[in-house]
Amino acid sequence: MTFTQFTRxxxxxxxxxxxxxxxxxxxxxxxxxxxxxFAQADEQAVSGGExxxxxxxxxxxWDPAITSGTFPGGPMDxxxxxxGFLVYVDLEGKVQxxxxxxxxxxxxxxxxxxxxxxxxxxxxNPYDAEAVVYNWKRAANPDTLAPAQPFVSSWIDGVKxxxxxxxxxxxxTPNRNFGSTLAQSSPFVASPAALEAAGxxxxxxxxxxxxxxxxxSWDQGISLSFKRxxxxxxxxxxxxxxxxxxxxxxxxxxxxxxxxxGAQMMAGYPYQFGANAEAxxxxxxxxxxxxxxxxxxxxxxxxxxxxxxxEAFYHAVDPARLMQAYxxxxxxxxxxxxxxxxxxxxxxADVLPTYDPAKAQELFDALAADGKPFKIKLVSYSNSDLKxxxxxxxxxxxxxxxxxVEVELVDQAMLKPQCQTxxxxxxxxxxxxxxxxxxxxxxxxxxxxxxVDNWGQYSSEAMxxxxxxxxxxxxxxxxxxxxxxxxxxxxxxLPLYIFGSETRFLLLRDNTGGIVPSNGGILQKQYLxxxxxxxxxx
Amino acid sequence: MLxxxxxxxxxxxxxxxxxxxxFLLVTFSATALSSLAPGSAAxxxxxxxxxxEQIAALNTQYGYDxxxxxxxxxxxxxxxxxxxxxxxFSQQPILGVVLERAAVTFEIAxxxxxxxxxxxxxxxxxxxxxxxxxxxxxxxxxxxxxxVPTFVIVVLFSYLFAMVLRWFPATGWAKLTENPVANxxxxxxxxxxxxxxxxxxxxxxxxxxFVTTLQEDYIAVARARxxxxxxxxxxxALRPAMPQILTVMGLSLTYMLAGSFVVESYFAVPGIGWTxxxxxxxxxxxxxxxxxxxxxxxxxxxxxxxxxxxxxIDPRVKVS
Numbered sequence: 012m013t014f015t016q017f018t019r020x021x022x023x024x025x026x027x028x029x030x031x032x033x034x035x036x037x038x039x040x041x042x043x044x045x046x047x048x049f050a051q052a053d054e055q056a057v058s059g060g061e062x063x064x065x066x067x068x069x070x071x072x073w074d075p076a077i078t079s080g081t082f083p084g085g086p087m088d089x090x091x092x093x094x095g096f097l098v099y100v101d102l103e104g105k106v107q108x109x110x111x112x113x114x115x116x117x118x119x120x121x122x123x124x125x126x127x128x129x130x131x132x133x134x135x136n137p138y139d140a141e142a143v144v145y146n147w148k149r150a151a152n153p154d155t156l157a158p159a160q161p162f163v164s165s166w167i168d169g170v171k172x173x174x175x176x177x178x179x180x181x182x183x184t185p186n187r188n189f190g191s192t193l194a195q196s197s198p199f200v201a202s203p204a205a206l207e208a209a210g211x212x213x214x215x216x217x218x219x220x221x222x223x224x225x226x227x228s229w230d231q232g233i234s235l236s237f238k239r240x241x242x243x244x245x246x247x248x249x250x251x252x253x254x255x256x257x258x259x260x261x262x263x264x265x266x267x268x269x270x271x272x273g274a275q276m277m278a279g280y281p282y283q284f285g286a287n288a289e290a291x292x293x294x295x296x297x298x299x300x301x302x303x304x305x306x307x308x309x310x311x312x313x314x315x316x317x318x319x320x321x322e323a324f325y326h327a328v329d330p331a332r333l334m335q336a337y338x339x340x341x342x343x344x345x346x347x348x349x350x351x352x353x354x355x356x357x358x359x360a361d362v363l364p365t366y367d368p369a370k371a372q373e374l375f376d377a378l379a380a381d382g383k384p385f386k387i388k389l390v391s392y393s394n395s396d397l398k399x400x401x402x403x404x405x406x407x408x409x410x411x412x413x414x415x416v417e418v419e420l421v422d423q424a425m426l427k428p429q430c431q432t433x434x435x436x437x438x439x440x441x442x443x444x445x446x447x448x449x450x451x452x453x454x455x456x457x458x459x460x461x462x463v464d465n466w467g468q469y470s471s472e473a474m475x476x477x478x479x480x481x482x483x484x485x486x487x488x489x490x491x492x493x494x495x496x497x498x499x500x501x502x503x504x505l506p507l508y509i510f511g512s513e514t515r516f517l518l519l520r521d522n523t524g525g526i527v528p529s530n531g532g533i534l535q536k537q538y539l540x541x542x543x544x545x546x547x548x549x
Numbered sequence: 550m551l552x553x554x555x556x557x558x559x560x561x562x563x564x565x566x567x568x569x570x571x572f573l574l575v576t577f578s579a580t581a582l583s584s585l586a587p588g589s590a591a592x593x594x595x596x597x598x599x600x601x602e603q604i605a606a607l608n609t610q611y612g613y614d615x616x617x618x619x620x621x622x623x624x625x626x627x628x629x630x631x632x633x634x635x636x637x638f639s640q641q642p643i644l645g646v647v648l649e650r651a652a653v654t655f656e657i658a659x660x661x662x663x664x665x666x667x668x669x670x671x672x673x674x675x676x677x678x679x680x681x682x683x684x685x686x687x688x689x690x691x692x693x694x695x696x697v698p699t700f701v702i703v704v705l706f707s708y709l710f711a712m713v714l715r716w717f718p719a720t721g722w723a724k725l726t727e728n729p730v731a732n733x734x735x736x737x738x739x740x741x742x743x744x745x746x747x748x749x750x751x752x753x754x755x756x757x758x759f760v761t762t763l764q765e766d767y768i769a770v771a772r773a774r775x776x777x778x779x780x781x782x783x784x785x786a787l788r789p790a791m792p793q794i795l796t797v798m799g800l801s802l803t804y805m806l807a808g809s810f811v812v813e814s815y816f817a818v819p820g821i822g823w824t825x826x827x828x829x830x831x832x833x834x835x836x837x838x839x840x841x842x843x844x845x846x847x848x849x850x851x852x853x854x855x856x857x858x859x860x861x862i863d864p865r866v867k868v869s
Contacts, residue, residue, distance in 0.1 A: 069827070071593055071638050156599050213594055214640055231639035231646070232827035233819045259720055259817045260827075263704070267712050267719035268817070274720075287712070422830055428592055432599075 081530030095222030302444025568849030676759030
């Protein structure tokens with residue numbers, strides 16, 4: 012089911028959920044752990060058994076600070092099995108305690124992290140305040156190369172250990188989203204002894220955590236295997252005796268493996284599953300967090316530094332047709348701005364430029380007349396979906412006069428270095444959607460000056476100010492007003508090319524139980540179990 | 550006795566020397582080409598947020614910043630000491646990884662080769678009944694199979710046998726030593742996909758050879774003497790056709806090792822084809838070089854055996 016179809020069928024439900032999220036976000040930052048919240052997930056829990064989850068790519072190291080994307084099937088899945096999330100955001104947008112008991116604040120400036128008593132790493136060392144702060148300091152150190160380094164280093168000086176189970180964090184400025192940003196950017200804590208032993212060699216880091224599973228084996232590029240942690244703090248969880256990840260890069264192979272029962276689940280999109288979602292003993296499970304399909308304009312060099320070029324691009328391409336080329340499905344309704352209709356922050360007042368070929372040609376001609384011809388290098392990575400998308404863009408754009416488009420498809424692993432590090436592109440298209448349950452941290456990562464996902468290096472004082480304002484206030488009306496301003500700036504500046512929105516789905520065997528998505532959709536492994544008969548909830 | 554064996558010893562020595570030169574050339578090229586590939590192992594190890602200075606520092610630590618010849622000599626020295634190092638990310642001993650995964654690929658390749666041998670008796674039969682219905686049908690089928698690339702067969706068979714009929718698993722592997730029955734179940738589809746093309750190829754070559762041989766005068770004499778057709782085929786026609794068939798079989802084996810890249814990737818079979826693909830992507834150069842080394846050794850041995858096989862089958866061929 013595409014997001015569009017979902018919107019048609021149950022927009023009322025979605026809006027109700029959105030309103031609930033808004034209320035939760037606005038009403039309080041008092042955040043606590045309620046294990047009973049997941050009682051439903053445990054209703055039919057069966058202890059024992061083995062589960063294989065398919066991942067599209069392998070991890071590069073066990074470094075707990077190297078985190079990227081809390082979506083299911085990503086590298087953080089494997090790290091989560093060993094380390095567990097310190098705190099995480101549930102589907103209602105609430106920050107829940109994971110390895111920690113709670114993360115609370117009354118004023119969004121001073122936060123208190125309470126740890127659970129008697130939790131130990133699997134090497135016997137205590138999972139205490141010292142260990143957590145050690146990991147944070149390590150993440151704040153630029154030499155660790157943690158993606159969350161800018162975030163953690165901004166508050167690390169305000170960290171104070173009150174007692175072995177209590178840490179107080181005083182932020183330099185109020186941030187009501189501190190908990191959710193921590194949950195999604197720097198959630199893993201490894202045994203300091205294991206990290207010390209490895210020194211600066213990331214490959215030498217042994218996976219020693221206190222999470223639901225113990226590392227058993229890693230066959231590079233093939234599979235990873237974990238066994239149940241008998242000393243996990245939340246007994247009788249985890250339910251599974253063995254958890255495996257099979258690395259299968261080819262999408263069709265992943266799908267056929269689940270359909271045939273060779274693995275329990277994979278993450279993807281309905282357009283990829285097709286009729287296989289209807290296969291016997293197979294079902295799908297929506298992770299109801301919409302994310303954006305987006306491309307990055309290079310804002311510091313080349314054609315797109317001229318606002319007219321960005322506007323011309325929006326006018327030149329019909330996003331609905333582009334999504335059709337990408338997914339081979341019809342009926343997509345494209346977002347009109349950063350926040351979609353499903354978001355509590357959606358504001359119809361400011362919209363992105365719409366498809367208007369005549370206007371596009373006018374702008375292309377004007378650029379050419381000014382000696383700035385529309386000549387772009389479009390960079391993406393090589394998979395069948397993105398090849399279709401980039402070919403479509405190239406064909407559509409080159410049909411206009413005064414336009415030249417060069418397409419460069421790189422290996423998936425090289426996209427970030429080329430686009431994010433080297434900024435060697437005019438338009439860079441990443442695959443999949445970026446999701447976060449709530450606006451942060453994704454919106455700041457993408458739109459704020461220096462944001463880790465701001466590949467085009469867009470920088471606007473106004474945007475930074477509105478994003479800061481949205482974070483600083485506890486008043487939901489003010490938050491909404493700040494995000495309305497953000498959308499205004501997005502519509503004016505065109506920092507990104509936004510062309511679609513979609514939710515991720517799981518394709519899974521119908522005897523899979525305990526599906527508890529968190530953060531950007533990543534599953535809480537301790538809840539997973541395998542039933543004897545069908546038990547997966549739609 | 551020794552005099553008779555001398556040509557063979559000389560031939561083996563010559564081919565081994567040539568093989569060593571090929572080995573050095575291929576492995577050196579792999580080292581040189583790794584420098585041209587975009588990105589670096591250091592970039593992948595350190596992640597997306599590494600600065601150029603940090604990447605350079607790690608490259609120095611791993612020796613990736615040394616000149617190609619220096620890196621190559623260092624690797625060659627390690628190879629001679631039997632130390633192939635460890636995989637870049639999981640830190641597994643490379644020798645163990647390569648041997649374990651090569652065993653998977655060899656099993657598939659040899660089974661596929663065995664299956665493709667079906668083409669020989671079929672070729673014998675159709676060659677002895679030229680232009681009959683069976684011959685025409687088999688020629689048509691083989692033409693179609695030769696025209697369809699392996700990657701298309703892989704997709705079609707996966708859909709048919711794994712998704713629709715569910716006879717065989719879509720992906721995965723079970724070790725022969727641990728569970729032979731499960732191993733056969735997992736190996737079936739990869740072997741079938743890999744062998745189809747080669748069966749058709751072997752059939753075409755063998756049929757042509759048999760047709761030519763069956764037109765020889767001595768075959769006509771044998772027929773005139775009233776010898777049974779099966780006797781003529783196996784005792785008079787098979788041996789003259791064997792050198793050409795042997796050549797094709799040698800080439801087939803190398804084709805199957807190369808074809809394992811496609812088959813293993815699609816069926817997620819942990820062989821050297823899939824391993825080298827992922828190793829290239831992740832810049833695990835020591836692993837790439839180890840697999841290439843093994844592949845070169847195998848190719849040299851296969852071609853040497855084929856050459857020697859000629860001489861054993863056909864005394865007219867001199868070993869030199």
